[in-house]
Amino acid sequence: MFLPTLIFVPSLTALAVLVCKGLKQVRVVALAGSLVQLVLSLLLFVQYRQERNAGNDAQWLWEWDYTWFEPLHINFRVGVDGISIAMILLTAFVVAAGVLVSWTMEKLSKEFFFLLIFLGMGAYGFFISLDLFTLFFFLEVAVIPKFLLIGIWGSGKKEYSAMKLALMLMGGSALVLVGVLGIYFNSDIGNGQHSFDLVAIAQTGISPQAQNIFFPFAFAGFGIFTALFPFHTWVPDGHSSAPTAASMFLAGISMKLGGYGCLRVATYLMPEGAQTYAWIIILLATIAILYGAFATMMQTDLKYINAYSSVSHCGFVLLGIGMLTQISITGAVLQMVSHGLMTALFFAAIGMIYERTHTRMVAQLGGLLKVMPFISTVFVIAGLCSLGLPGLSGFVAEMTVFVGSWQNADTWYRVATILACASIVVTAVYILRATGKAIMGPMSNAYDNLADARWNEKLAAGILVIGILAMGIAPFWIQDLVKPGTESIVQRLLGF
């Protein structure tokens, strides 16, 4: 497959959206574009399997290289392994669902859909980049639309949230930039030449001293994107002020850019640094998991509940990475995919409920199952996925993280693992509290005439539920997909 297609399709879609007139044209074009992209991503997955089955064991598939700026050795270099493909699949699912739930976005619809597609394009570009400079470029591409999406289409204290999110993520980007520059100036790909090329740097390596200095920058920078404690406070405000599709994108895609970066840039390129700082990562991740879960328990707004629970769930991603075992890192990737699908579904359901009842406060809702069985079922499925019910994706991901973490035989890491496991109880508490109050229980008469989901909402939820079930019922395919990628990371951790 010609990988730049994955960037061209959304770019073309975004341009086409700009020349369209009216909501009706815009949304059809946006949907068509995102469905094409979904098909392409599935095709990519199928072709990947074919290549691997045919015995192609190259680390990167379909590499493509275009020199962008010769003096600084900046190339537009792309290529994918299983981890990238998993993330691309996730992005395609979430983008399609996000476009579908925004079907009736009347306000500035052209700009709205443009930004959505543009954000998606940034994510695709990020996931296929093999050059640190382009990777950073696409990271920024994915940040800026978020500011506008929240600031313009948001609700509540949207200006504050948009500013907070933009500043914190830019702070994260700044740290990433330091890390990237540090890697660049310490790389040596022969003749004392520096390079942004991820593949070349991985082959030649960086000195351990430099790794110990720059690993924290890169990891913390990407970590901010994925709600690393204590830099997670943009998450609750940002998510809850954002319009539904933007919340889905934020939690489903943006937070994954961070996890992917932590893995691909920080851990892969600086394995010694990762080993030095593993204990801090594990400490912060464990805090995020438990503290996030307890904080979630006290929330009264559905979006805040899901946002705080994202802090807790993304802690599993960081924990999996910090444990540095093959299984735990695989678990981290699975958790990224699973959390992306689940949280997008959750936000979609919350958005549908909010649109009808005009409230997100748990205390004001009640018994919605009676009038909106479909939406309620979707909410419950997302909730059960969040609390790690077998058969849904969350279970597979969390168990892989737990089993992988346990392989790290350090006693304190074991304690961290047990504490992380304990969060599944707290998760059950907050999920069942919200479900018991909002979905079950007596219903207020004011909701008597509310309608259930429309076709576009059903389709959006359906896409995400299929993803969740596919991963939850038959996890072997995604495991096979991700494993070679994590193996190459672990090999570097073990010093080849």
Added chain:
Amino acid sequence: MADYSYIALVPLLPLATFVLLGLAGKNRLVKWSGYIGSATMLGSAVISLYAAYQYFFVNGKTGDAYAEITALRYTWLEFAPGLSIDMGIILDSISVMMLVVVSFISLMVHIYSVGYMKGEERVTTYFSFLSLFTFSMLALVVSSNIFQIYIFWELVGVSSYLLIGFYYQKPSAVAASKKAFIVTRFADLGFLVGILILAFYSGSFDIGTIINRATDSQSEAFTGLVSAGFLGMSALTWSLVLVFAGGAGKSAMFPLHIWLPDAMEGPTPVSALIHAATMVVAGVYLVARLFPVFYIDEIAMQVVTYVGAISALVAAIIACTQTDIKRILAYSTMSQIGYMMFALGVSGYGGEEGLGYTASMFHLFTHAFFKSLLFLGAGAIIHFVHSNEMKDMGGLRKWMPVTHITFLIACLAIAGVPPFAGFFSKEEILLAAYQSDKIVYGIGLFVAALTAFYMFRLYFSVFWKKEAADASHHGEGTWSMKLPLIVLAGCTVVVGFIHFGNYISSDGAPLPTHFDIRFSIAPVVSAVAGILLAAYLYKKESDRPAKFATALGRLYRAAYKKFYIDEIYLFITKKIIFNLIGAPAAWFDRNIVDGIMNLLASGTARTAALIKGMQSGRVQSYALYFFGGVVALAILLIYIWI
């Protein structure tokens, strides 16, 4: 070796029903859902019975002992070579027995539900959840992999949650469903960590491999498990106690039992299937499944024994004071499971020593029949009087003859009166306890008397006591409700005569059980004493029960209040977890962590204003300064400090 792969159909049939009815939604298939559910269950039950016949009588034995047959195995998730979650079907004497019990009782409950749930709005949903439960339970009992058990363990938990909360508009049902899920989830945490420990040392999730490696004193796994320790207990003890905690949560053992009485909020047939006959014995089954490993660890065995014995006693005492008939039955279930648990705890492994194991499984088997019969009978009674409270009942024998007789049979069985099923199994349990631990035997004997007392208190209060108002205008219930009662009553009379030791024993070899009339005297006398006391107090309306309660004073009140265990839990969760952990965490996040972030931002803005007077308010320019500074910092770092 015979091919048993057709057994996959046993769980798959209910799964198909679940998918079909689940996709149909609440409005379609309303008329047909009960029949579809029952028909597929009939299929499952017939296949299970056939498989049981094949296994026990035709080709299950290798040499003299029943062998373990792997009928199917499929790798579901491979973490590392050797360390994988396999989905499979394993047949040995206990899994075949459980297949029969689960599919048969589920069939009875399905048939009963057709009548009981008639006219309910969400019948389709009801039957789809019931099928989901049956599927998960059947897949649980045939698991060959400990993670497979865990997976279906969670799935039976969620089915139970969904069914307890079936009347979702009732706040008490919602609260009960939440409580059931969260309490068992808490216990499952122990189970999960236990699995992680066991699997780490034995290098496998496969139960057979774990047992082989952990019980072989020459193996690396064994040395690892015994030598590694934490807080003074070996890894082996920790893992087994934690796994047992999971089992204790599911089986409502003290002190994790608080969810079971509340779970009675669910429809009564659900209580019969899930909260009496099948899911709640999963904990016992789990211990039995890992029995060879439990057996080598003395502390774990002691824990099993005493948790079981205490649960049996506490539950029986509480049951004597309750007034809601379903709650009485719930406590009675807990008490009977306590019997099964301590029977395992006092058991040895292999040969004559393994009597407790056989007795435990025997009691699990007989209990499934008479307890589901009791619940289904209670359902018929509740259907008839529209109340759960005993004070609203009395004299019902006249209007509900079938329910009356079948209920009486079940009461006699659970009380341990010969020749009904409960007598034989309880007898074996007491004998096993007598041979190994006299204290436990004493508790068991006392609980036997209490059991007889509270069951007949219930029986006399419902069917005798006062004259019932004329209720000839509405009948006892449809045939679909009566038929299961009659069938189960028949089973309750018959199954006690099975020579259980011939088929199920700790090591698979036949265990001859002797029946000693002299040993039976004590249990039977105490049962009869309990019945007579109940008859004296409750057969006719009188002030005797009140006087009796006053005479017991504090003990009565404490038992009536369920020993305040719920209040203790409430204190811990509300006061400690919510107010001392949750609320401060949320406050800390909003005020301290976020406060610092905001302070940083406003500090930066103010500094910028002071220095440059260029407060443009545009994020772009802020970002530009930010990046400028960062690049400068990077250059400093790279060229000067290094």
